[in-house]
Amino acid sequence: MSASEATLRADIVEIGRRLYARGYVASNDGNISVRLDGARLLMTPAGVSKGFMTPEMMVVTDFEGRVVGGEGGRRPSTEIQMHLAAYRERPDVQAVVHAHPPLATGFAVAGIALDRAMLAEVVTTLGSIPIAEYGTPSTKELPAAVAKFVKAHDGMLLANHGALALGKDLFSAYYKMETIEHAANITLVARLLGREHLLSRDEVRRLQELRGNYGIASPAPICADDVSGSGDTCQVVFAPDSANRLVPVVPGAEDRIQLTYRELTALIEDAVKAITKD
Numbered sequence: 133m134s135a136s137e138a139t140l141r142a143d144i145v146e147i148g149r150r151l152y153a154r155g156y157v158a159s160n161d162g163n164i165s166v167r168l169d170g171a172r173l174l175m176t177p178a179g180v181s182k183g184f185m186t187p188e189m190m191v192v193t194d195f196e197g198r199v200v201g202g203e204g205g206r207r208p209s210t211e212i213q214m215h216l217a218a219y220r221e222r223p224d225v226q227a228v229v230h231a232h233p234p235l236a237t238g239f240a241v242a243g244i245a246l247d248r249a250m251l252a253e254v255v256t257t258l259g260s261i262p263i264a265e266y267g268t269p270s271t272k273e274l275p276a277a278v279a280k281f282v283k284a285h286d287g288m289l290l291a292n293h294g295a296l297a298l299g300k301d302l303f304s305a306y307y308k309m310e311t312i313e314h315a316a317n318i319t320l321v322a323r324l325l326g327r328e329h330l331l332s333r334d335e336v337r338r339l340q341e342l343r344g345n346y347g348i349a350s351p352a353p354i355c356a357d358d359v360s361g362s363g364d365t366c367q368v369v370f371a372p373d374s375a376n377r378l379v380p381v382v383p384g385a386e387d388r389i390q391l392t393y394r395e396l397t398a399l400i401e402d403a404v405k406a407i408t409k410d
């Protein structure tokens with residue numbers, strides 16, 4: 133085993149310990165992975181409390197999720213496909229952390245995204261934190277739901293499940309998980325207090341421009357519209373188009389009907405005629 137692999141195993145153990153100590157996971161919940169090289173992944177094992185792992189417990193898999201190494205015959209986490217989806221979509225991502233931190237998961241259960249420009253730190257590091265739609269754990273549904281958002285987001289809530297964070301190394305992914313839970317905590321307090329003063333659109337732009345100074349290269353869009361606090365929950369997220377450019381996407385837009393002024397006028401005239409006929 134190389135020195136760097138030994139370090140990565142020790143880092144996973146430490147992050148598992150922190151996730152458990154902070155109450156971000158219960159029982160055997162949660163999972164952590166990191167790229168070992170271009171062909172292999174180091175992953176937490178299934179059926180183990182993340183608070184009490186040892187370095188030799190980790191499982192080595194390929195990027196199809198097949199076990200290619202690891203002592204003790206352990207199986208990788210049942211959520212490995214969700215991790216693989218993240219690595220497939222984001223070559224820049226080196227590590228993935230998944231947990232069920234209670235406040236962020238509460239927002240995920242309530243269906244409330246953390247996508248309003250409330251905190252400078254969050255705007256700078258994560259942009260908005262959307263909710264990936266619900267998928268049955270350990271099925272293909274969850275990786276598919278996550279794949280929709282990972283191109284543009286380093287952190288997301290998973291509906292009725294938990295949260296996911298990506299990073300350029302293990303600790304950066306873990307710290308993003310902390311930021312997600314911290315943002316959920318502060319958002320909850322602000323809403324309990326009954327007021328949310330959002331950052332202005334100009335300030336959001338300034339913060340996003342600062343990201344390069346902090347060495348943050350990954351995308352982190354905040355909603356493009358309505359950061360002024362007019363009341364509507366921001367619904368604008370970004371997703372890659374066919375040319376891999378990030379473009380705003382309005383969830384549910386496919387359900388909307390767009391009419392020209394003339395078409396709308398004709399519809400109203402028809403309706404009025406129908407009403408006044410008898």
Ligand SMILES: [Zn+2]
Pocket residue numbers: 161162211230231232269293294
């Ligand atoms: Zn989970």
